[in-house]
Amino acid sequence: xxxxxxxxxxxxxxxxxxxxxxxxxxxxxxxxxxxxxxxxxxxxxxxxxxxxxxxxxxxxxxxxxxxxxxxxxxxxxxxxxxxxxxxxxxxxxxxxxxxxxxxxxxxxxxxxxxxxxxxxxxxxxxxxxxxxxxxxxxxxxxxxxxxxxxxxxxxxxxxxxxxxxxxxxxxxxxxxxxxxxxxxxxxxxxxxxxxxxxxxxxxxxxxxxxxxxxxxxxxxxxxxxxxxxxx
Amino acid sequence: xxxxxxxxxxxxxxxxxxxxxxxxxxxxxxxxxxxxxxxxxxxxxxxxxxxxxxxxxxxxxxxxxxxxxxxxxxxxxxxxxxxxxxxxxxxxxxxxxxxxxxxxxxxxxxxxxxxxxxxxxxxxxxxxxxxxx
Numbered sequence: 315x316x317x318x319x320x321x322x323x324x325x326x327x328x329x330x331x332x333x334x335x336x337x338x339x340x341x342x343x344x345x346x347x348x349x350x351x352x353x354x355x356x357x358x359x360x361x362x363x364x365x366x367x368x369x370x371x372x373x374x375x376x377x378x379x380x381x382x383x384x385x386x387x388x389x390x391x392x393x394x395x396x397x398x399x400x401x402x403x404x405x406x407x408x409x410x411x412x413x414x415x416x417x418x419x420x421x422x423x424x425x426x427x428x429x430x431x432x433x434x435x436x437x438x439x440x441x442x443x444x445x446x447x448x449x450x451x452x453x454x455x456x457x458x459x460x461x462x463x464x465x466x467x468x469x470x471x472x473x474x475x476x477x478x479x480x481x482x483x484x485x486x487x488x489x490x491x492x493x494x495x496x497x498x499x500x501x502x503x504x505x506x507x508x509x510x511x512x513x514x515x516x517x518x519x520x521x522x523x524x525x526x527x528x529x530x531x532x533x534x535x536x537x538x539x540x541x542x543x544x545x
Numbered sequence: 546x547x548x549x550x551x552x553x554x555x556x557x558x559x560x561x562x563x564x565x566x567x568x569x570x571x572x573x574x575x576x577x578x579x580x581x582x583x584x585x586x587x588x589x590x591x592x593x594x595x596x597x598x599x600x601x602x603x604x605x606x607x608x609x610x611x612x613x614x615x616x617x618x619x620x621x622x623x624x625x626x627x628x629x630x631x632x633x634x635x636x637x638x639x640x641x642x643x644x645x646x647x648x649x650x651x652x653x654x655x656x657x658x659x660x661x662x663x664x665x666x667x668x669x670x671x672x673x674x675x676x677x678x
Contacts, residue, residue, distance in 0.1 A: 449595075453595050457593055457645075460592070461643065462637065463573065463575060463591060464589035464598065465636040467573060467589075468587075468589065468639070472604060472607075479678055481604070482670055485586065485670075486674060489585045
């Protein structure tokens with residue numbers, strides 16, 4: 315059974331404080347024990363696999379030796395036949411038959427060993443699944459415990475400041491005011507950039523004698539005064 | 546990675562989105578992160594063997610207007626799927642906004658998630674402000 319149902323019951327029942335059991339301590343111990351058991355089982359299964367591997371190597375070597383012997387005796391049997399030594403050839407053939415039956419037994423042993431190895435691999439996989447599942451379950455418990463820890467200190471502050479009322483609204487107002495401040499500054503920055511860009515343009519126009527004559531020269535002033543006197 | 550490492554790296558961080566962080570580990574071993582886009586509701590970061598948890602406590606049940614808790618819970622259930630990267634929950638008597646990340650999450654992604662969580666906090670609170678005292 316998953317721990318969620320356990321936790322739900324506890325949390326609903328008011329286990330809100332850090333350190334309060336949100337899951338029966340036994341349930342946690344069982345999950346942890348199962349992880350340890352599975353880890354032990356996997357470790358010993360891996361040792362068995364190593365032993366089996368050495369048996370397998372030994373069997374393979376023996377089969378290869380038998381195969382070499384059979385090939386050797388076959389050649390000798392043919393030679394005996396060619397030499398007309400029928401009785402000797404028969405003796406060699408009997409030896410070959412013995413070797414082949416021995417080889418059959420070894421092959422049988424190897425098949426049994428293979429099946430064992432497969433079983434152990436499947437067992438390791440199953441145990442690994444148990445470990446992963448239990449670790450996920452424990453992580454759920456740990457998550458809720460951490461959420462409690464992370465929430466606790468602040469929620470105590472809520473209790474202290476909440477009495478003044480509108481705590482959230484006031485905080486929102488402050489955040490929005492700050493954000494508005496940034497927005498204003500950003501817009502101000504953009505305005506200034508435009509202005510500066512505009513100044514550049516005016517300067518360029520003046521340089522070409524096309525702008526407003528912002529810097530009136532002495533000659534302009536004199537011309538204006540003369541015009542006024544004449545008028 | 547420890548929370549102290551994360552605090553150090555977040556304080557140094559400056560991403561494309563312009564959000565910066567003030568982060569420190571409290572005496573209780575919780576990483577408190579203040580995002581530049583929302584300094585009123587700090588995010589509390591903690592970790593388990595597999596995840597980083599980021600929690601923003603929103604308000605307590607006692608701050609909900611009388612008889613409005615049902616409406617508020619309903620609103621939160623409906624809002625939750627629409628809030629990117631964060632979930633809304635009840636921890637004890639405190640409503641929280643929270644997110645979870647794998648411990649292997651890259652710093653840029655953590656920073657993005659935290660910035661989004663800070664933004665979500667304002668959005669969510671605005672949506673339910675009228676139900677709070």
